Structures are given as structure tokens and as C-alpha cells.
Amino acid sequence: MDIALIGIGKIAVDQHVPSLKGSPDWELAATVSRSGTVEGVEAFTSFTEMLEARPEIRVVSLCLPPVPRFDYAAKALAAGRHVMLEKPPGATLAECIALEQMARDRGLSIYATWHSREADKVAPAKAWLADKTLRSLHVTWREDVRRWHPGQDWIFEAGGLGVFDPGINALSIVTEILPDPIHLKSATLSFPENRQAPIAADLAFHHPGGARVTCDFDFRQQGEQTWSMEARCEEGTLLLTNGGANMYIDGAEQGEHHSGLDGEYPRLYAKMAELVRKGGIDMDLRPLRHAADAFLLGRRTVVEPFDF
Incomplete structure (x- = not known):
């Protein structure tokens, strides 16, 4: 499946990109970032432009800081795209609940990832x-x-x-x-x-x-x-x-004995693939609720x- 990665910062470069490249489920088809790029992958600086130019990309993975993430996720869902959220899934509990409802209303998958659970x-x-x-x-x-x-x-x-x-x-x-x-x-x-x-x-x-x-x-x-x-x-x-x-x-x-982060992000992307195939949603907000x-x-x- 084609996927777009939004926000090419340190965590995207260190974990998301290698996990996608090594995955049998995913093809990194586009990126959106104000500055970062991935060699050999079409790069956009505008999320709206990417959504319009690449309608065949049905899944987006958001690696942005939490405050702007809601607007990007809502726009992706409105465009009929499945959404994967880097932790924390949002800046507030209310916006995460709203995103889950948007996904349910549209029959889309959304996944609030917690990479440490995959340790x-x-x-x-x-x-x-x-x-x-x-x-x-x-x-x-x-x-x-x-x-x-x-x-x-x-x-x-x-x-x-x-x-x-x-x-x-x-x-x-x-x-x-x-x-x-x-x-x-x-x-x-x-x-x-x-x-x-x-x-x-x-x-x-x-x-x-x-x-x-x-x-x-x-x-x-x-x-x-x-x-x-x-x-x-x-x-x-x-x-x-x-x-x-x-x-x-x-x-x-x-x-x-393992070093930290071994296999965590590959397991997240495998779970996202399963959710998309089954039309599932995973928005466990308990960690954010405690914070x-x-x-x-x-x-x-x-x-x-x-x-x-």
C-alpha cells in the first residue's frame, strides 16, 4: 500500500523511514515537510497539494508536533485517507475524540500509536x-x-x-x-x-x-x-x-537482550496495515488521559x- 509521511524530522528519519523501507506492507510514496526530504521519494511542502496531486495514496502517517496535528488529521480524513498518528495522538483529549468520530463517520481507519508498547x-x-x-x-x-x-x-x-x-x-x-x-x-x-x-x-x-x-x-x-x-x-x-x-x-x-526501539516502529506499521485491511480503529487514549x-x-x- 502507498503511504505518505508528513513531517520529516528526527523521529521520521531515524524510525519511520527505515521501518517503511523494510516493510512488506508499505511503499513510501510521498513526503510533506517544510525542509526535510527522503531520497527517491516525491516531496511536497504543502499537505493540501499532496492530497490533490496524489489521490491514489490512501494512507498518511503524521509525524508532526502535537499542536498542529489535528488540522492535518482532520484534512486527511475529510479527503478519505486513513490516518496514523505519532505519539501523542494530539494536543488535547477532545481533539483526539473528535478525530476518532470523524474516522468512524467516514468508515476510515485511525491509529493512535504508542511505540513503547511494542518494545x-x-x-x-x-x-x-x-x-x-x-x-x-x-x-x-x-x-x-x-x-x-x-x-x-x-x-x-x-x-x-x-x-x-x-x-x-x-x-x-x-x-x-x-x-x-x-x-x-x-x-x-x-x-x-x-x-x-x-x-x-x-x-x-x-x-x-x-x-x-x-x-x-x-x-x-x-x-x-x-x-x-x-x-x-x-x-x-x-x-x-x-x-x-x-x-x-x-x-x-x-x-x-535488546537495545532500545528494536522492532518497535516496524510493529506499529504492521498493525496499521492490519487496521486498514480490516477497517479497524485503535484510539486508546489512556496514556494521554494520565498526562x-x-x-x-x-x-x-x-x-x-x-x-x-
Whole structure:
């Protein structure tokens, strides 16, 4: 199937383009970007122009920042195109709900992707936790914003999510692997003096079984990056590291050792192909709901200014 990739930035170049080139399901037929291109692929700077010029491209994948994404997705759906959304699927819950309804009204597929759910050990972790009695789950998600988003000021603007841009990856795993629903009960958000989005966050959740569920997100990590979560249960302890790529039960590694992001985006595109073929929709908004609740409920603290 032909697909158009919208927004040729770092994540598109590093993950989307290689995944599409290696996929048996997809042919990257066009790109839309103000500056980026992909060698050998027709490039447009106008999304409207691409839709008009390439009516045979029935699927678009949006890799734009979250704030402008709604307008692009709505325009694609109005033009009869299936839509795949990079995480987070939008800047607000309401616009994501509206997009899902647009897709349903038109009989189109729409997919809110959460790439970290496709990490190699997320499914085994979910299976292991399914019949366990959880006592605590702690997430440590600390990375260097300068390394992953160099000079990208939009991430600290209103709607850019700040540290929840990576933190929502952790929330996507937590909502996938826990057998019981959780909801936020308290949060502390650290806002740089000169920014509109937080650079760090501490979250605490209500768990129906009384387990202690907490998250520590920070965008100021230097040196080794930390993407881990530890679940302590009556029956043992599960540890996920490297963003869900590796898993340990009571200290013993389970399965093969992987580096981060291995296979995540190829699996997303395989799922999108299945949705399009079956006319399906996948718009799980639980990770975004937890992030939104943090902004609603969180206590705001001001920290030192941040500049790239």
C-alpha cells in the first residue's frame, strides 16, 4: 500500500523511514515537510497539494508536533485517507475524540500509536503480571532533552508536553501491562522559569488493590539514559529496562537482550496495515488521559531557566 509521511524530522528519519523501507506492507510514496526530504521519494511542502496531486495514496502517517496535528488529521480524513498518528495522538483529549468520530463517520481507519508498547518485553511483562498481586510499581524515566530533541523549542511551548513527551511512553507501557485500571491522585510538575511546559514530574496513582504506583520523569538526565520500571509483587519482582526492551524476574534476565526501539516502529506499521485491511480503529487514549490529569491536578513548582 502507498503511504505518505508528513513531517520529516528526527523521529521520521531515524524510525519511520527505515521501518517503511523494510516493510512488506508499505511503499513510501510521498513526503510533506517544510525542509526535510527522503531520497527517491516525491516531496511536497504543502499537505493540501499532496492530497490533490496524489489521490491514489490512501494512507498518511503524521509525524508532526502535537499542536498542529489535528488540522492535518482532520484534512486527511475529510479527503478519505486513513490516518496514523505519532505519539501523542494530539494536543488535547477532545481533539483526539473528535478525530476518532470523524474516522468512524467516514468508515476510515485511525491509529493512535504508542511505540513503547511494542518494545520487546512489554507483552511478556503483561503476561507475567496478569495473575500477580501487585504491591508497588515505580517508573524512572530520565533522559537528556538536548540529545533527543536538540534545539526543538516547541517541546517546551504550551501543548508541547515537555517531559511528558518521553514520559507518556512510560505511561503507555504502564497502562498496557497492569491488569487493573489506575488513575492519578497527585503530581508535582517542575517548570523552568522561562518555559511553558514541565522539565520534570513526579506522579502518584490510585491502584484499586492498594498498590503504590509512582513515576519519576526528568528531562535533565546526563550520561546514561534511564527508562525503567520495577513492579514488586507478592510472588516476585519484575524489572523492565531500556524502555521495555529487557526484562528481569527476581534478577534473572528473561529472553534475549535488546537495545532500545528494536522492532518497535516496524510493529506499529504492521498493525496499521492490519487496521486498514480490516477497517479497524485503535484510539486508546489512556496514556494521554494520565498526562492531561497531571496538568489538571499537578502542583506547579518553578525551577531554573532552561536553554538548549
